[in-house]
Amino acid sequence: MIKQVHSFSRYLPVNREAERWEIYCNDAGYAQSLAGTPYPPLPENHPRDYAATVSTGRILMEFQAVYISAGRGWFEGADKIRHRISAGDLILLFPGIRHAYSPDIETGWHEYWIGFAGNHALRLYENGLITPDNPIHHIGLNQDVMADFEQVIQLCRQQPPGFQVLLGALVLQLLAHIHASEIQSKTTHEDSEYVETARSIMMLHIEDSIEVEDVAAEIGMSYPGLLEVFRDYTGLTPYQYFLQLRIHRAKELLRNLSLSIKEIASRMNFDNQYYFSRLFKKKTGLSPSEWRRTRYGDEDET
Numbered sequence: 001m002i003k004q005v006h007s008f009s010r011y012l013p014v015n016r017e018a019e020r021w022e023i024y025c026n027d028a029g030y031a032q033s034l035a036g037t038p039y040p041p042l043p044e045n046h047p048r049d050y051a052a053t054v055s056t057g058r059i060l061m062e063f064q065a066v067y068i069s070a071g072r073g074w075f076e077g078a079d080k081i082r083h084r085i086s087a088g089d090l091i092l093l094f095p096g097i098r099h100a101y102s103p104d105i106e107t108g109w110h111e112y113w114i115g116f117a118g119n120h121a122l123r124l125y126e127n128g129l130i131t132p133d134n135p136i137h138h139i140g141l142n143q144d145v146m147a148d149f150e151q152v153i154q155l156c157r158q159q160p161p162g163f164q165v166l167l168g169a170l171v172l173q174l175l176a177h178i179h180a181s182e183i184q185s186k187t188t189h190e191d192s193e194y195v196e197t198a199r200s201i202m203m204l205h206i207e208d209s210i211e212v213e214d215v216a217a218e219i220g221m222s223y224p225g226l227l228e229v230f231r232d233y234t235g236l237t238p239y240q241y242f243l244q245l246r247i248h249r250a251k252e253l254l255r256n257l258s259l260s261i262k263e264i265a266s267r268m269n270f271d272n273q274y275y276f277s278r279l280f281k282k283k284t285g286l287s288p289s290e291w292r293r294t295r296y297g298d299e300d301e302t
Contacts, residue, residue: 006032009045010156014117018164022120025167026062028152033071033108055102062117063130064093065174066101067149069141071109075101077135085109088140090178094125094132112149116171130175139181148174183232194219195233198226202242206249209269212238247283250276254292261288 009029018024033039039055040046049058057076067090074082075091077099085091085101087109093099095117103109124130139145152170155163197219201210215238216226230238246268253264265276281287286294 006030007042007045008153008157011047012156012164012167015164017162018168019118021118021165021168023116023118023168023171024164025114025116025152025156025171027115028113028149028156028167030110030112030149030153032110033103035106035108037108039102053100055100057098057100059096059098060093060115061095062115063095063121063125064091064113064115065171065178066091066093067112067145069110069112069146071103071107073101073103073107073109075099075136078132083136085136088138088142090137090139090145092130092132092135092137092178094130094135097132099135112146112153114149114152114171114174116168118168120172124175129179137178137182139178142177142181144177145174145181148177191229191233194221194226194229198230198238199241202238202245206245207268209246210242212242215242243279243283247280250280250288251284251291254288255296257292257296261292264288 007030009027009031011027012025014024014026029045031041033041040050043050068085068087070087072087073085075085076082078097091101103111121130148170152167152174155167155170198215201215201218212226213223216223219226221229226238230236230241234241236244250264250268253259253267259267261277262273265273268276270276270279277287277289280291284291
């Protein structure tokens with residue numbers, strides 16, 4: 001009895017509207033590669049050279065995200081080292097970089113993939129947010145990531161009006177979920193509690209201010225320890241985070257037109273109005289009076 005192979009693939013035309021959004025999906029699909037069978041399954045569903053090169057070495061002209069939801073295999077990237085791949089691993093492939101991958105013959109695997117391109121994707125690459133130096137992401141069997149792939153597959157099947165723009169948005173969401181999953185995997189439950197406690201202390205002192213070293217001491221950590229945990233968790237130092245909270249609170253107070261800039265600076269416990277104004281402009285691009293005037297039409301400069 002021949003086992004049924006579950007496979008789906010779509011190679012999509014890209015219209016001008018999708019290109020203007022600067023991130024778009026070229027292709028997507030999934031495949032169940034059974035143990036003891038050749039890889040890839042159903043090669044006729046892919047471009048002519050796909051079956052001959054995916055496990056021996058190929059270079060793409062697009063980015064791809066390949067997610068393994070079951071089974072085991074290997075991946076070889078720019079470092080020419082064969083890395084082990086297991087269920088829950090996601091591989092990011094980059095244009096112009098040779099790579100190869102394949103499931104183990106003893107286990108096979110289930111894979112999802114999305115191919116994407118566009119200027120926004122290139123900027124993520126250039127800014128180091130996605131990098132070929134780190135192509136393998138151990139995110140586990142992540143429900144958010146799986147849902148992203150499933151939504152992409154559904155849109156590729158149905159292709160409703162505007163589906164290409166929606167696919168581009170899902171690609172960005174997928175990359176964000178991958179990034180968030182990796183941050184979460186590096187953060188222990190204890191570290192999360194430290195960060196949440198530090199945030200609570202900052203909120204209590206948002207108007208009267210507090211030194212971040214005192215925040216660390218209050219939760220029983222050294223400042224370097226809190227700095228490392230906080231930066232890994234939020235992407236900001238404790239000082240940067242607290243300053244953003246205070247600037248946000250100042251914006252809320254600026255909505256009250258009965259309060260002068262000087263009164264707000266005093267209420268927020270800044271040393272003086274001028275220091276407050278300089279700091280506010282550095283963080284927002286506008287002075288407090290300019291920020292208030294552009295939103296509420298108030299002319300008060302004091």
